[in-house]
Amino acid sequence: MINIDTSIENDVATIILNGDVDASSSLDLDNAINGVKNDGHKKILIDAQELHYISSAGLGVFMSYIKDFEKEQIKLVLFGLNEKVLNVFKMLGLDQLLSIESNAEDALKSVNA
Amino acid sequence: MKKSFQIPCSTNYLKDAREFFNDVLNEVGLDDTDQNAIILAVDEVCANIIIHSKCKESQQINLSIEVKDGKLIFEITDKGKHGFDINTYEGPDLDEIIETKRKGGVGILLVKKIMDKIEMFSSNGINICRLYKTI
Numbered sequence: 001m002i003n004i005d006t007s008i009e010n011d012v013a014t015i016i017l018n019g020d021v022d023a024s025s026s027l028d029l030d031n032a033i034n035g036v037k038n039d040g041h042k043k044i045l046i047d048a049q050e051l052h053y054i055s056s057a058g059l060g061v062f063m064s065y066i067k068d069f070e071k072e073q074i075k076l077v078l079f080g081l082n083e084k085v086l087n088v089f090k091m092l093g094l095d096q097l098l099s100i101e102s103n104a105e106d107a108l109k110s111v112n113a
Numbered sequence: 114m115k116k117s118f119q120i121p122c123s124t125n126y127l128k129d130a131r132e133f134f135n136d137v138l139n140e141v142g143l144d145d146t147d148q149n150a151i152i153l154a155v156d157e158v159c160a161n162i163i164i165h166s167k168c169k170e171s172q173q174i175n176l177s178i179e180v181k182d183g184k185l186i187f188e189i190t191d192k193g194k195h196g197f198d199i200n201t202y203e204g205p206d207l208d209e210i211i212e213t214k215r216k217g218g219v220g221i222l223l224v225k226k227i228m229d230k231i232e233m234f235s236s237n238g239i240n241i242c243r244l245y246k247t248i
Contacts, residue, residue: 001128020128020131022124022127022128022131022156022160023124023127023156023160023163023164024123024124024125024127024128026216030216053131053149053153055127055153055156055157055160055220056157056160056217056218056219056220056222056223057160057216057217057220059219060210060215060216060217060218060219061216063207063210063211063216063219064214064215064216065214066211067211067212067214068214083145083146084145084146084149084150087146087149087150088149088150088153088223091150091223091226091227092207092219092222092223093207097211
């Protein structure tokens, strides 16, 4: 079960996650990212401060956008991941393939760089 | 110590399964990150069984956890017809998944990284998966 809110400030879209992303809820995450992409946003932040759990279904969503975002020059930055969630990204080396920052301030700098 | 739990065969109940394992493992005293990784591995197996067996929500998946001699032994049993065997499953590698933009495929990779041993077999129409982890 995941609650997802999206906020737009200036030219940055922030997707705020609250709950767990697993096989039952990964489609909601996918729809949220796809939504801001289709609206033409080139700077996307993922606020994961209240993301309590992620399984491979959630990782798969992020992985599926890597190529398209490179091609379309869309920047996606995750921030606020707790240790447990970050460890899941690290197990597959995804922390090297995705842009991950510890807090909102650094994430904003990174997405605007 | 051995504890059991059942969930209906639907991904909507994966959270209940995770909470059951979390409650049991809280008594074992693992590091938070390790505990989450172990629960993730079991969650991935359950999700695969549910998705591949195309079972109905009225069917049950049985879960158990045994803490014995410094080992955790998880058992997941179902009656689905998935014919899915983790040990012979050759998943795509990470580069291939990213290249082809597919949204699944890394779950089993995670299970193999996290668990020490995986057994999967069928007996009398019941599929049994056992996961072993030394703590």
